[in-house]
Amino acid sequence: MTSESSPRARRQGPAMLRGQAVPPTTTDQRLLDSRGPSDWLHADPWRVLRIQAEFVEGFGLLAELPKAVSVFGSARTKPGSEEYELGMEIGARLHEAGYAVITGGGPGIMEAANKGCDDAGGLSVGLGIELPFEQKLNDYLDIGMEFRYFFVRKTMFVKYSQAFVVLPGGFGTLDELFEAITLVQTGKITRFPIVLMGTEFWGPLLDWIKGTLLPKGTISPEDPDLFHLTDDPEDAVRYIVEGHTRAEQELIERRAQAAAAEEAQD
Secondary structure: OOOOOOOOEEEEOOEEEEHHHOOOOOHHHHHHOOOOOOHHHHOHHHHHHHHHHHHHHHHHHHOOOOOEEEEEOOOOOOOOOHHHHHHHHHHHHHHHOOOEEEEOOOOOHHHHHHHHHHHOOOOEEEEEEOOOOOOOOOOOOOEEEEEOOHHHHHHHHHHHOOOEEEOOOOHHHHHHHHHHHHHHHOOOOOOOOEEEEOHHHHHHHHHHHHHHHHHHOOOOOOHHHHOEEEOOHHHHHHHHHHHHHHHHHHHHHHHHHHHHHHHHHO
């Protein structure tokens, strides 16, 4: 017999198992049996639940967050350095413009932006990540959360930020930068200003983008305009505010046009 009612065939939730794939015990037997190894804690189906839990916890924690800007940069930047001071100024100015500040919650530029925002009386948020080496959340957070999974954390940055400000950093900073640029380029997110702080640091990257990618045709002519390069914190915040104001006005106009078209049809 080869039907699903055969002793060698079993339904296991949405799956159907036959032959050697049929386990010797049922799912609830294994759940209620407290004996045996704990390898199941590290199995992929259990990881799915952990991933789901991280999304639920993150969404729940940040759902009522006001409009916010994420600030990225190196965790290795030392307090007192020029870039650390720049991060603090950016954090303070973003608060003054009405934004909460979100960072990766660690040291360096992340700490600087959180500190600048916190010192100015703003809402400071840190989204940390579990790493092989110890890196605790910094001391300037009103809201902090540590994630197991990079991709869950990155989703939170994008979902709850209205812009990115990117200061000098390493591979992690580049990853976050190009993730944001790709999402804007492909239309996955809109009304999302991206600012690069530091012309000396980021200039060679932009030269390569315009001098290599553009001539090769691997990006569109308008793609280099997806981000704004500056050394001035005031200019950076102004670019973000003006971008949002312009986008909101365009949204109002589109809604008005849609309403007028619907009224004309009636």
